[in-house]
Amino acid sequence: xxxxxxxxxxxxxxxxxxxxxxxxxxxxxxxxxxxxxxxxxxxxxxxxxxxxxxxxxxxxxxxxxxxxxxxxxxxxxxxxxxxxxxxxxxxxxxxxxxxxxxxxxxxxxxxxxxx
Amino acid sequence: xxxxxxxxxxxxxxxxxxxxxxxxxxxxxxxxxxxxxxxxxxxxxxxxxxxxxxxxxxxxxxxxxxxxxxxxxxxxxxxxxxxxxxxxxxxxxxxxxxxxxxxxxxxxxxx
Numbered sequence: 001x002x003x004x005x006x007x008x009x010x011x012x013x014x015x016x017x018x019x020x021x022x023x024x025x026x027x028x029x030x031x032x033x034x035x036x037x038x039x040x041x042x043x044x045x046x047x048x049x050x051x052x053x054x055x056x057x058x059x060x061x062x063x064x065x066x067x068x069x070x071x072x073x074x075x076x077x078x079x080x081x082x083x084x085x086x087x088x089x090x091x092x093x094x095x096x097x098x099x100x101x102x103x104x105x106x107x108x109x110x111x112x113x114x115x
Numbered sequence: 116x117x118x119x120x121x122x123x124x125x126x127x128x129x130x131x132x133x134x135x136x137x138x139x140x141x142x143x144x145x146x147x148x149x150x151x152x153x154x155x156x157x158x159x160x161x162x163x164x165x166x167x168x169x170x171x172x173x174x175x176x177x178x179x180x181x182x183x184x185x186x187x188x189x190x191x192x193x194x195x196x197x198x199x200x201x202x203x204x205x206x207x208x209x210x211x212x213x214x215x216x217x218x219x220x221x222x223x224x225x226x
Contacts (some may be wrong), residue, residue: 001174009155044205044217045158090157097211101146102173105157 002027004093004106012112019063019078021109023091026072034067034074035092035103045090048076052096081113118142119218121206127224134193136221138206145210147189148173149181152203152220161204164189196225 003026013019025032033052037045049060051067051074058065063078074091091106118141128134140147146165150158160173162181170181178200180192193200203222209215 004157006157044219046217047214050214092158101209101211101213101215102148102160102163103158103215104174105150105159107155107157 002029002032002093002095002104004091004104006089006091006106006109008109009107010110010112012114013081015083015113015115016080019076019081019085019111021076021089021091021111023065023074023076023106024072025074025091025093027093027095029095031096033094033096034065035094036063036065036074036076037090037092037105039088039090039108041087048089081111083113083115086111086113119206119208119216121204121218121221123221124219125222125224127226128193128196130196130198130225132196134196134200134223134225136191136193136204136206136223138189138191138218139187140189140206140208140216141187142208142210142213142216143186144208144213144216145186146208147183148207148209148215149179149189149191150205150207150217151175152205158205161191198225201225 035050036048038048039045051058054069092103120139148163149161164170164183182190206218
């Protein structure tokens with residue numbers, strides 16, 4: 001079945017440094033949809049950004065990611081971390097609208113940003 | 116904004132007891148989902164539904180039942196709660212071309 005791997009369980013950064021959270025996936029589907037969800041403490045997960053177009057950068061709220069089908073990756077990046085970015089980040093995969101938006105999530109990466 | 120409301124927000128249940136988690140959405144979405152969140156496992160799909168009166172098994176359905184009596188309501192039922200079912204449960208809704216909207220979660224502790 002489909003799977004998503006986030007290799008870092010915890011990433012700690014000083015404010016102002018760049019952020020990169022890794023995400024790789026496995027799927028038999030040739031046109032997967034990839035997502036990043038963010039969950040702040042005691043809140044529900046919410047969509048941060050999504051993509052289904054190969055090699056196209058997608059951006060939202062200062063974060064960006066590019067879907068690379070050749071390497072099955074969808075890493076999340078930000079040029080300068082802020083204290084408010086501290087949260088749990090999930091990479092997720094779906095087969096697209098035909099599967100009813102069923103999401104397969106990675107294990108999650110906690111991002112902690114310090115002064 | 117899309118609204119998904121879960122009740123209760125937290126619950127303590129005894130081993131072997133029956134637990135029902137409820138979810139109500141006002142988004143007019145066809146699809147509803149129940150996910151379980153555990154540290155180190157992320158969010159895993161338990162059951163989902165495309166239409167009222169029909170449910171489908173997700174990736175980890177064992178020990179859980181689901182019920183979708185109407186478009187707006189979707190329940191998750193633990194007939195015989197076990198310690199291993201202690202987790203945070205999220206309900207969500209979506210349509211074909213919308214993002215998935217999550218509720219605030221239910222923290223279930225089985226003792």
